[in-house]
Amino acid sequence: MTPLRILIVDDEPPIRRFLRTALAAQDYRVEEAGDGEAALEFLKRNPVDLVILDLGLPGMDGLEVVRRLRAQGSVTPIVILSSRDDEAGKVAALDLGADDYVSKPFGVEELSARVRAALRHRLQQEGEKPLFRSGDVTMDLVRRIVTARGTEVKLTPREYDLLRLMAAHAGKVLTHKFILHEVWGGEADVQYLRIYVRTLRQKLEADPEQPSLILTEQGVGYRLRAAD
Secondary structure (H helix, E strand, O other): OOOOEEEEEOOOHHHHHHHHHHHHOOOOEEEEEOOHHHHHHHHHHOOOOEEEEEOOOOOOOHHHHHHHHHHOOOOOOEEEEEEOOOHHHHHHHHHHOOOEEEEEOOOHHHHHHHHHHHHHHHHHHOOOOOEEEEOOEEEEOOOOEEEEOOEEEOOOHHHHHHHHHHHHOOOOEEEHHHHHHHHHOOOOOHHHHHHHHHHHHHHHOOOOOOOOOEEEEOOOEEEEOOOO
16 A cells, blocks of 8 residues: 655754654655745645645745645645644634644644544545544434434534534634634624534533533634544
């Protein structure tokens, strides 16, 4: 089987070495670029399965790299590396089309999970499956039936639209702005969204106060746990 190919874009050689070692140990084929220009030039000639991209690059920053890749029509999954307190950068990158982010410093297990989720999400997007299942929650997208722990759950049309959007992007962080635009056409505020998320949790989660299905990405948005 041909190994999946990952491009690391970071201007710090120690981080690139750390990532190369960690990913190669999981049988990924790893390529490297030290800045945004080099990354774009490499991607013109070499297809990859995923890009790990630092936001704080010299010259062309990571946001511009994301913007250009998506403007070119690239659907390659992008996992962002950002500083822990750079919420604005994370949100901007996700709104531009990045799939996920990992905050520095990070561990190998967290990074690996984000990489797997981004790759899985891209496969899901190639064709929405008629049945979504995560834990003890299922969505029949043909019959519009939602069940939790084997019991059918009644959702309002807006609640269903919100859950379906999250299911279509399961495992990926969705920003507040993206959700409000897709579900409400942008004509609602974040507090309104929080109310709907709280209601969904009450209907779907085994413990709404300790949610395991609809996860909050603090200051950024929400993530529906990936499909089983």
